[in-house]
Amino acid sequence: MEAMRQPATAAKALKGLMDAYQERLYWQIRRVVLIHEDANDVLQNTFLKVYKNMGQFEGKSGLYTWLYRIAHNSAIDFLNQQKRRTEMLQTNTSEFPYQQLHADPWFDGEEAEIRLHQAVAALPERQQQVFKLRYFDEMPYLQMSKLLGTSEGALKASYHHAVKKVEDQLMHSNNSAQ
Amino acid sequence: MKKESHKNEVNEELTKLAPTLLALKNKRSGLKVPDNYFSDMQQAVLAQVVTPKPTATIRTMQVLSVAAAVLLAVLALWLLTPSQAPTYDAQLALEIEQYIFDNIDDFDTESIATFALMDSEPTEATVLEILEDIPEEDVEIYIENHLDELDLITLESYF
Numbered sequence: 001m002e003a004m005r006q007p008a009t010a011a012k013a014l015k016g017l018m019d020a021y022q023e024r025l026y027w028q029i030r031r032v033v034l035i036h037e038d039a040n041d042v043l044q045n046t047f048l049k050v051y052k053n054m055g056q057f058e059g060k061s062g063l064y065t066w067l068y069r070i071a072h073n074s075a076i077d078f079l080n081q082q083k084r085r086t087e088m089l090q091t092n093t094s095e096f097p098y099q100q101l102h103a104d105p106w107f108d109g110e111e112a113e114i115r116l117h118q119a120v121a122a123l124p125e126r127q128q129q130v131f132k133l134r135y136f137d138e139m140p141y142l143q144m145s146k147l148l149g150t151s152e153g154a155l156k157a158s159y160h161h162a163v164k165k166v167e168d169q170l171m172h173s174n175n176s177a178q
Numbered sequence: 179m180k181k182e183s184h185k186n187e188v189n190e191e192l193t194k195l196a197p198t199l200l201a202l203k204n205k206r207s208g209l210k211v212p213d214n215y216f217s218d219m220q221q222a223v224l225a226q227v228v229t230p231k232p233t234a235t236i237r238t239m240q241v242l243s244v245a246a247a248v249l250l251a252v253l254a255l256w257l258l259t260p261s262q263a264p265t266y267d268a269q270l271a272l273e274i275e276q277y278i279f280d281n282i283d284d285f286d287t288e289s290i291a292t293f294a295l296m297d298s299e300p301t302e303a304t305v306l307e308i309l310e311d312i313p314e315e316d317v318e319i320y321i322e323n324h325l326d327e328l329d330l331i332t333l334e335s336y337f
Contacts (some may be wrong), residue, residue, distance in 0.1 A: 010227070014224065014227060015224060018223065019220075021261045032208070036212070044222060101208075107209055108208050108210060112202060112205075113202065113207065113208050117294055138185050140187075163191070164196070165193065167197075174198070
């Protein structure tokens with residue numbers, strides 16, 4: 001991190017940081033914005049923010065915690081901007097990214113997977129965050145607790161509620177499809 | 179090994195709670211990434227994080243030069259400007275002004291108006307004109323109190 005504060009070594013240090021964390025951060029972002037090109041924009045912006053704000057990293061939290069928060073906030077900001085743009089222009093563009101998944105050349109999943117993303121998108125934001133970290137990343141509660149600054153008990157309860165809601169939604173949509 | 183145990187833990191939770199979610203979890207994800215995406219992304223980011231170009235340095239130097247020139251000009255102006263210490267006449271005018279203020283009730287309206295309408299520092303002539311209206315007795319008291327501060331020429335002009 002010290003190397004990133006020195007202009008002579010900053011670019012090299014940033015490359016090291018990207019080597020270490022780019023894939024994890026990409027998937028965190030992709031599961032929020034879903035579309036690959038959007039995830040690419042957000043990921044690049046995340047690393048540029050990291051580079052510009054290196055001086056603000058005080059080392060109080062872990063490096064990955066700091067990176068994750070920047071990435072997650074950038075992804076949420078992106079979605080909010082996209083939503084505002086859709087509302088303002090009153091275009092036919094879908095408000096939710098899962099509605100655009102069919103058009104993403106970097107998605108070749110089944111309809112069931114789109115329904116899963118749809119059900120997750122209906123959760124409150126915090127529950128979405130907890131659900132994705134546990135369900136997709138299989139992150140232990142202790143690590144999640146450090147990352148999100150919430151107690152393990154609260155996270156377990158939140159995940160439990162989220163799983164129940166998503167399961168109910170999937171069951172409901174499966175029954176409707178039949 | 180550790181990762182595998184976390185996976186099992188998550189799957190166990192789902193077995194009890196959500197069999198549909200468990201079934202979906204074990205299928206491959208449809209979210210894909212282009213080949214060489216991460217190395218291309220790195221290059222794109224690093225291209226934006228270039229060291230400042232020389233033009234930026236020149237611009238900074240220009241700004242600093244202008245700032246230094248302005249600072250020098252202000253300093254020179256301050257050093258070369260004559261001292262603004264009050265002259266003898268100005269000091270006398272101030273004391274008279276104070277006297278008039280203290281004894282305002284003794285002056286007629288016309289004298290006050292004459293003084294108030296003056297748009298510049300009172301000259302010796304205007305001061306003497308105003309002094310004509312001040313009782314001689316008061317002028318004598320003033321001169322007695324300030325005898326050490328007045329030169330002979332000024333004293334002569336009062337009589």
